[in-house]
Amino acid sequence: MKELLTGNEAIARGAYEAGVAVATAYPGTPSTEILENMAAYEGVYAEWSPNEKVALEVATGAAIGGRRALAAMKHVGVNVAADPLFTVSYTGIKGGLVIVTADDPEMHSSQNEQDNRNYAKFAKVPMLEPADSQEARDYIKLAFELSERFDTPVFVRTTTRVSHSKSIVELSEPQQRPAAPALEKQPDKYVMVPAHARRRHPLVEQRIKDLEAFAEEFAENRVELQDPAVGIIASGACYQYAREAFPGYSFLKLGMVYPLPKKKIKEFSRQVKKLYAFEELDPFIEEQVKALGIEIIGKDVFPSCGEFDPGTAEQGIRGITGTEKKDTAALPYLPPRPPTMCPGCPHRGLFYALNKMKVFVAGDIGCYTLACLPPLKAVDTCICMGASIGHAMGLDKALGSAALGRVVAVIGDSTFLHSGITGLLDVAYNRGACTVIILDNWTTAMTGRQDHPGTGMTIREEKTTKVDYVKLVKALGIKQVKKVDPFDLKTLNKVLKKEINRPEPSVIITDSPCVLYRRGEKGAPRPLLYVERSECIGCKACLQLGCPALEWVTLPPQEQAALKKKKGEAFINPSLCVGCELCSQLCRKGAIRKKDGNN
Amino acid sequence: MATTDRVQNILMVGVGGQGVILAGEIISEVMMRAGYDVKKSEVHGMAQRGGSVSSHVRFGSKVYSPLIKKGDADVLFSFELLESARYLDFMRSDALIMVNSQKVLPPSVTLGVDTYPEQIPEILRARFSRVDIVDALDIAKRAGNARALNVAFLGALSRHFAVDENLWKDVISAMLPAKLVDVNIKAFLLGRKTD
Numbered sequence: 001m002k003e004l005l006t007g008n009e010a011i012a013r014g015a016y017e018a019g020v021a022v023a024t025a026y027p028g029t030p031s032t033e034i035l036e037n038m039a040a041y042e043g044v045y046a047e048w049s050p051n052e053k054v055a056l057e058v059a060t061g062a063a064i065g066g067r068r069a070l071a072a073m074k075h076v077g078v079n080v081a082a083d084p085l086f087t088v089s090y091t092g093i094k095g096g097l098v099i100v101t102a103d104d105p106e107m108h109s110s111q112n113e114q115d116n117r118n119y120a121k122f123a124k125v126p127m128l129e130p131a132d133s134q135e136a137r138d139y140i141k142l143a144f145e146l147s148e149r150f151d152t153p154v155f156v157r158t159t160t161r162v163s164h165s166k167s168i169v170e171l172s173e174p175q176q177r178p179a180a181p182a183l184e185k186q187p188d189k190y191v192m193v194p195a196h197a198r199r200r201h202p203l204v205e206q207r208i209k210d211l212e213a214f215a216e217e218f219a220e221n222r223v224e225l226q227d228p229a230v231g232i233i234a235s236g237a238c239y240q241y242a243r244e245a246f247p248g249y250s251f252l253k254l255g256m257v258y259p260l261p262k263k264k265i266k267e268f269s270r271q272v273k274k275l276y277a278f279e280e281l282d283p284f285i286e287e288q289v290k291a292l293g294i295e296i297i298g299k300d301v302f303p304s305c306g307e308f309d310p311g312t313a314e315q316g317i318r319g320i321t322g323t324e325k326k327d328t329a330a331l332p333y334l335p336p337r338p339p340t341m342c343p344g345c346p347h348r349g350l351f352y353a354l355n356k357m358k359v360f361v362a363g364d365i366g367c368y369t370l371a372c373l374p375p376l377k378a379v380d381t382c383i384c385m386g387a388s389i390g391h392a393m394g395l396d397k398a399l400g401s402a403a404l405g406r407v408v409a410v411i412g413d414s415t416f417l418h419s420g421i422t423g424l425l426d427v428a429y430n431r432g433a434c435t436v437i438i439l440d441n442w443t444t445a446m447t448g449r450q451d452h453p454g455t456g457m458t459i460r461e462e463k464t465t466k467v468d469y470v471k472l473v474k475a476l477g478i479k480q481v482k483k484v485d486p487f488d489l490k491t492l493n494k495v496l497k498k499e500i501n502r503p504e505p506s507v508i509i510t511d512s513p514c515v516l517y518r519r520g521e522k523g524a525p526r527p528l529l530y531v532e533r534s535e536c537i538g539c540k541a542c543l544q545l546g547c548p549a550l551e552w553v554t555l556p557p558q559e560q561a562a563l564k565k566k567k568g569e570a571f572i573n574p575s576l577c578v579g580c581e582l583c584s585q586l587c588r589k590g591a592i593r594k595k596d597g598n599n
Numbered sequence: 600m601a602t603t604d605r606v607q608n609i610l611m612v613g614v615g616g617q618g619v620i621l622a623g624e625i626i627s628e629v630m631m632r633a634g635y636d637v638k639k640s641e642v643h644g645m646a647q648r649g650g651s652v653s654s655h656v657r658f659g660s661k662v663y664s665p666l667i668k669k670g671d672a673d674v675l676f677s678f679e680l681l682e683s684a685r686y687l688d689f690m691r692s693d694a695l696i697m698v699n700s701q702k703v704l705p706p707s708v709t710l711g712v713d714t715y716p717e718q719i720p721e722i723l724r725a726r727f728s729r730v731d732i733v734d735a736l737d738i739a740k741r742a743g744n745a746r747a748l749n750v751a752f753l754g755a756l757s758r759h760f761a762v763d764e765n766l767w768k769d770v771i772s773a774m775l776p777a778k779l780v781d782v783n784i785k786a787f788l789l790g791r792k793t794d
Contacts, residue, residue, distance in 0.1 A: 004631050004639075030642075108642040132638070132665070165640040165665035166627055237665065244663040310668040332716040334684055335705040337614065339650030375710060543710055548649050551704060552711030568711065 005169045007162040010133035011072070011100060012037035014140030019175045020044055021067035021095070024055035026418060027447035028074030029109035030163035031102035035072055036450070039459045048450055048459045051385070051418040052077035056084045056099065063093035063153075064190060066182050068144050072100040075116045076384065080419070082119070085153070089123045090200040091190050092151035096144035099125075103159045105280045106307035109446075111365070111382065113305070115281035120155050120258035124204050126211050127155035127258040128220070129236040133167040135220075139255065142220070150207055150214075157257070159280065161237040161307065212259045220255025223268055230317065231272030233265065233285055233296070238308055242278045245313035260288055269294045276301075276317060280308050341370055343549040344578035346441050346486045346512035350410070351378040352545055352582070353493050359406050359500060362391035364420070366412035367446045368439055375546045379410070386411070386419030392434040393427050405501040409436045414444035414452045417467065421476070427505045428477030435500045436507050438469060439486075441514040449516060473507045480506035487512060489585045515578060526579030527594040531570045535591035538566040542583040542592065549576035550583060606659035608667040610689050613678025614703045615650045618749030621774070622676075623654040625753060628770045630658040633762050640665035649706070651682060676756055678735075678749070679703050680719045687726065695759060696727045699735040699752050731755070733793060742786035750775075750783040754790020764791070 005013065011034050015023060023046045025035035039046035045062075049055035052073040062069035073081060078101050088097070101119065104110040120127035128143050130136040136158065143154040188196050215221055227248045234242050235254040243251060252268045254260070269275050269289075277286040277298040286298030301316035302308070341348055351371035354361050355378040363369055363379035364387060372379035381391050392409035399407075411420045416438050427434050444450040451457040456466035473481050480502060484495050492510075499506040543550055554568040572583070572592070584592035609626065613619040620641060627639040641654035655667045672690050677683035677698045690696070698720075707713040723730045735752035739745050750771060757767055771787055772780050 002631070004627055004637060160642060161640055161665050164642060165638055166624075167638045167662075167665070168631060168636065240663040240665065245668070309666040310664050311670075314668075331684060331687070331722065332718060333713070334681060334716065335707045335713040337649070337651045337682070337705040339615065340706055342649075373706075540711070546706065546710070548706065548709065551709040554711065 001171045002168055003171060004166045005133045005137070006033065006164055006166050007130065007133050007136040007158050008033035008102075008164070009037050010136035010169050011140050011156070011158070012041070013169065013171060014137035015068075015070045015098070016041040016044060017137070017172055017174045018096070018141045018144045019068055020070050020144070022059060022062035022069040023047075023072070024049045024058045024070070025072040026050070026052050026055055026077060027414075027444050027450040028052075028077050028102070029447055030104055030158070030160040031072050031074045031077070031100060032447045032450065033163075034100060034102075035459065038070070046459050048452055050453055052081040053083060056081040056088070059097060059099075060084060060088050060093070060153075063095045063097035065095065066184075067095040068097075069095060070098045070100065070140075073102070074110065075101055075103040075114055076110065076112065077101075078116055078119055079114075080385070082123075085119070085125070086123050087192050087197075088153050089125050090192060090197055090204055092200075092203075093147060093153060094184070096147035097153040098140060098143045098147060098156055099153055100156045100158065102163050103157060103281075105159055108160055111384065113281060115284060116155075116157055117257050117284045118282065120157075121284075124208050125153050125155055125258075126150070126256060127157050128255055129157045129257045130162060130255075131236050131239045131253070132162065132165070133169045135255070136162060137169050137171075139220070146214075150211060152207055152211075155258075157236070159237055159307070165237075208259055212262065215256055215259055215261035216263050218256055218261070221261045221264060222251075222253045222255070223264065224251040224253065225271060226250050228272045230274050230276065231268055232276045232278050232313075233268070233289070234278040235285075238278050238280055241308050241310045242313040245310040246317065254285070257285070260285065262292055265289055266292060266294065269296070278302060278308070278313055278316070280306075338373060339370060340373070340546065340548055341367060342515050343547055343576045344515035344580040346510065346514065347371065347439055348376070348545055348547065349486045349489050349492060349582050350437065350439065350510055351376040353489065353496055354378040354408065354410075355544075357496065357500070359408055360395065360403075362388040362395065362407065362409040364388040364409075364411040364415050365446075366415055366439070368410060368412060373546075375544050385415055386423055389420050389423030389427060389434070389436055392436065393423070393430070393432040396432045396434050397430075404433055404503060407434065408496075408500055409434060411436065411438055412445070413438060413440040413442065413454050413469075414450075417453050421472070424473065424478065424507070425476050432505055433503050434505055435502070436505075438473075438507060438509045440469060440509050440511050442517060443514050445514045445516070449514060469509050478505050478507050480504065481509070482507070483509045483511050485512060486510040487580060487582060489582065515580075526581070527596070528574055528577045528579045529572050529581065529584055529592050530574070530595055531572055532591045532593055533569060535589050536566075536569040537589055537591075538569050539588075540570070541586045541588065542570050545582055545586065547583060549573045549578075604660070606657050606662050607674075608672045609656040609674040609676055610667055610672040610686055611654040611656060611676045611678075612682045612686055613652050613699075614682065615652050617652075617678045617703075618746070619652045619654055619678055622749040622753050623656050625750070625767075625770055625774055626656050626756075627658075628774065629762060629766055630656075632766055632770065635659060636662045638662045638665045651685065653686065674756070674759070676752075678752065681705070681716060684716070684719050684722065690727070692727075694727060694729070696723050696730045697752075697756055698723065698730070698732050699748070700732050701734075701736050701748075733790070735790065738789045738793065739786050742782055742789050744779075744782045744786070747779075747783045747786035751786035751790040754787040755793050757787070757791050
């Protein structure tokens with residue numbers, strides 16, 4: 001049977017066909033849909049883990065128990081899971097263990113574009129890299145086989161253009177795997193005290209040698225010998241770009257990017273006149289080929305930043321731009337269209353208030369990071385998951401009284417549970433005078449609304465226990481904890497002023513669901529708002545919210561004169577307004593009013 | 600247009616929330632069922648409501664790259680006037696330019712900082728000989744639901760491909776929620792009849 005699948009859907013399908021028993025992940029673009037699809041298959045235990053480290057540990061436990069397990073994460077998620085990763089490389093597994101790392105060249109939705117192929121070499125773990133959805137499905141199955149054959153975790157690396165592109169996949173039925181779960185004590189293999197670890201390390205070195213030998217015969221490391229004038233070594237989406245740009249040249253298409261098939265590369269280099277490594281981000285292949293004493297061209301002609309396309313291959317190899325410069329000079333200025341917080345977003349009022357207070361906002365990862373853009377401009381740092389609290393603590397300790405009343409940390413509910421709890425524990429323990437605002441919108445909004453330990457629902461939408469943030473925060477040692485409704489601007493402002501100026505740690509929880517929240521818990525639709533034209537004085541106070549539903553209409557000069565100096569007025573787009581009533585709270589003239597009924 | 604030798608490239612662009620992604624899904628499925636190799640690529644992730652969205656759809660006897668090379672797109676299928684102007688360097692000089700006449704204001708325009716460029720249709724007509732500006736919102740409203748805009752617009756595009764009408768209808772029926780199928784089929788057929 002054939003189906004059009006994304007790379008992520010194909011990975012889930014492949015894992016299902018390979019008989020995976022346990023699949024874990026923390027949501028992160030571009031990896032999120034792997035687990036969403038995994039959860040739809042019968043007979044697979046799937047979970048949203050609180051973070052990637054836990055995800056990998058749970059998958060490892062399942063693999064130690066003899067079952068096949070998969071942990072999926074975005075590239076920066078592997079940083080979080082790196083601690084168990086480097087040592088499970090030593091212990092090996094019993095059932096197959098596959099770690100999917102979804103890299104994001106171009107940073108479509110990420111804070112950096114680190115090249116996770118380096119993790120394969122660093123942790124001495126083999127890595128496969130599929131080039132489309134068919135390979136994504138096939139390589140997951142191969143990865144489980146390799147994992148069990150070589151007693152190692154195996155990486156499968158995708159990039160955004162494999163994860164989120166659709167192509168045709170041939171499906172098959174799932175393997176019936178003999179369920180042989182067994183508790184088997186093997187302390188010398190799984191208890192990495194120094195004496196045991198010293199015995200495991202040489203096995204790891206030998207394993208890489210064995211895998212190098214395997215790489216030579218691995219059918220997915222494929223030589224396509226055509227015109228010998230140019231040979232190109234590539235893997236993943238890069239292979240597709242180069243193959244499209246130069247259908248006649250010779251290729252060494254690598255299905256496994258670590259370890260490399262050294263002999264095959266040497267032989268290929270002898271068969272072609274000029275050799276290129278066509279790879280996004282780091283010169284990962286290039287440097288290893290150069291270390292073999294082989295001449296190869298890579299980052300001298302191809303960029304180190306951003307993602308590639310077929311034009312990149314043409315430009316690097318042929319030295320042309322691929323397209324004649326069309327006369328873009330004649331185009332008018334095109335105002336940019338960045339993503340914004342939705343109309344009715346519960347975060348908007350908070351960042352409006354923080355902007356007015358002119359405080360330094362240590363920020364975190366989530367939709368609210370978008371509040372760094374005008375007109376809100378109220379996020380001042382964003383580095384990694386959970387970092388906001390540490391940043392606020394560091395500012396507080398470094399600046400002392402100069403920071404008091406001037407610094408806050410903001411962190412979403414899912415991000416707080418992922419890695420904010422330890423930061424807050426530090427604030428309590430080391431007596432930081434920080435104010436931490438937990439933005440509880442009842443979901444992991446940015447990646448498309450996934451559940452987490454604070455939502456009371458599992459990935460399969462089964463009811464489960466739900467974190468009580470107030471109790472949790474108090475148990476960490478924070479005495480001042482307040483919940484507020486972020487749509488009540490007056491109360492919100494009062495609480496913010498009081499807590500930010502308090503010379504001891506405090507936590508504010510803004511409690512209101514994401515406007516896209518899916519379980520119909522929002523109640524009846526609210527009446528939409530409109531601007532009473534005769535009352536609007538054109539002061540633009542409401543526009544400072546940056547709500548997509550609020551528009552500025554410039555009036556023609558004759559009308560401006562007739563309407564007492566007013567240059568224009570606010571207009572509420574009825575197709576975007578959801579009736580959240582933030583803007584009406586800002587209008588001093590009472591010009592923003594509720595419509596009768598819901599339209 | 601539907602020749603098998605050269606890969607056909609459709610660049611779909613618009614604003615988050617307009618249904619660009621679903622329209623791309625429908626075309627891709629139709630072309631797969633019509634016997635072509637198909638690749639489709641886009642980026643999801645960031646809270647994309649209101650942001651620029653683009654989707655690359657490619658089909659032919661064998662498709663390698665999931666991305667269209669700049670200067671190589673055969674069709675621009677743009678759901679919004681301003682957005683169409685952002686991607687002109689992707690287009691072949693003989694490309695078909697299909698644009699929905701709707702305007703969605705970017706944030707700096709709603710704030711009164713920038714103005715919306717009004718001369719886009721003239722620019723398109725000056726550069727390309729095949730420009731088709733369609734009021735897809737109006738077609739969708741006539742079909743009975745403004746949100747069927749994407750499928751109405753797809754109806755207009757479908758005239759340019761030698762694919763059986765029933766195939767489009769089958770795929771639309773399969774991919775939309777049951778209660779929305781009738782209105783979307785109606786919108787598709789109305790779009791297909793526009794001139």
